Amino acid sequence: MKKWIKIALIVGAIVLIAGSITVFWLFNKPHRDVTKEQGVQLSAQKLYDAFRTNEAQANKQYLDKAIEMTGEVAEVITNQDGNIVVNFKTNDPLFVINCTFKTNPGQLKPGQLITFKGICTGYIPDANVVINEGVLVK
Amino acid sequence: MNTMKLFLSLIISVVFFVNNTDAQKIFATRNGKVNFSAPSDEDVKAVNNEVTSRLADNGQMTFSLLMKGFKFKYAEMQEHFNDQYLESSKFPRADFKGTIVNLKEVNFSKDGSYKVSVKGDLTMHGVTKNITANGTLDIKAGKPVTACQFTVLMKDFKVDASSVTDKVSVDISCQYQ
Known part of the structure; x- marks a missing residue:
């Protein structure tokens, strides 16, 4: 040859x-599986404060990262695709941390203190910080 | 005396202004849904269920979504979308701000289905472009539900995805509270 x-x-x-x-x-x-990742641990209030004071810096710190966040449930809703969404309270009544579960967390009630782990997709000014693909830690 | 008059009229106009904004009704959602798909390739499609939107009965509408919130069937496509095409770390958000053009045809206090045309500015990938979209606005039990479709050309937003598609069709669906 x-x-x-x-x-x-x-x-x-x-x-x-x-x-x-x-x-x-x-x-x-x-796809990313957040249960296998070590999350950044913080409170809902701290996450809100970080984005409100400096969005660019907070994006560097938290965007696309696994976040393990503890906070008080403000409301529980179901989105159009049937996933459970929990809005966490902050000290601003108009602002929440909007968290979507990828698996059903079971019964959750407003006022409950829970820890949620998910992936932070960013900040929408005057409305919310968004975390999705999440699971209930405790 | 003249200053007094001026001062009074100022107070009156402020009071009226405040009253006007109070009378305005604003509906909102944090979990609206936006889908997009490429007409040329059925695998290229994604959904975002965390769309923040506000709709006021004076016809003003805003939508904001996070690019990293788009979920694809294939993880690798999602990565390309964020890292190569939309540069989501640099431009994390897409925003739309517009108004209902034919507001006169909509009655927010009466249940029904209304055809609407919305015109406004869409900002994505660092580019702002004026768009017009047609859709429906339903009032169900006093709460608005909106649905609308339109096409986005990649080149309009300086997105170089020519190897995948030159346009996507976008589908918006929001249920307001």
Whole structure:
């Protein structure tokens, strides 16, 4: 066999394998599982204060991070896709930490003190900090 | 005396202004839903269930959502969307601020289904563009429910996703309290 054919075959095989791995990975890479991550521990009030005082800094610290947050339940609602959402109280009556559960946490009531772990997606001024894909810690 | 008059009229106008804003009704949600999908590839679709929206009976509407709140079926796509195409760490939020153009046709105090046209500015990926979208506004038991669809062209917002799609169709659904 001519040398260049050999090289072409080898290069072709490498490209094919790399391509298959990329495609396989594209469709099979698992989603983040927050239960396997160590969360940043803090209170709902502290998270709110951080974003209100300096959004850019808070984004650096908390955006996309696993957050293990403790706070008082203000209200429990169900979103349009049937997931449970808990709004945590802050000292600003118009502002909450909006947390969506990926698994049903069971019965929760306003006034209850709970710890929630999820991924922080950011801050919406004058409204809420959002955490989703979460689970109940206690 | 003139200063006195001026002062009085100022007080009166302030009182009236406050009264006016008090009379205005504002409906809100923190968990509205926005879907988008690429018409060319059925796998490219995502949903965000944490859309904050306010709707006032004077026709003003705002929507805010966090780019990192979009959930894709495939984790790798979600990563590309945030890191390469929308640069979500740099531009974490998308905002819309607009008004209902045909407000006269909507009666907020009467249950029913109203066709609305909304016009306003959509800011995403650091670019602001004026858009118009048509949808429905239903009043159910006194509470508004909105639904609307429109198309977003990637190039309008300087999003270079040409290898995936050049446009997405966006679907908004909000139930207000």
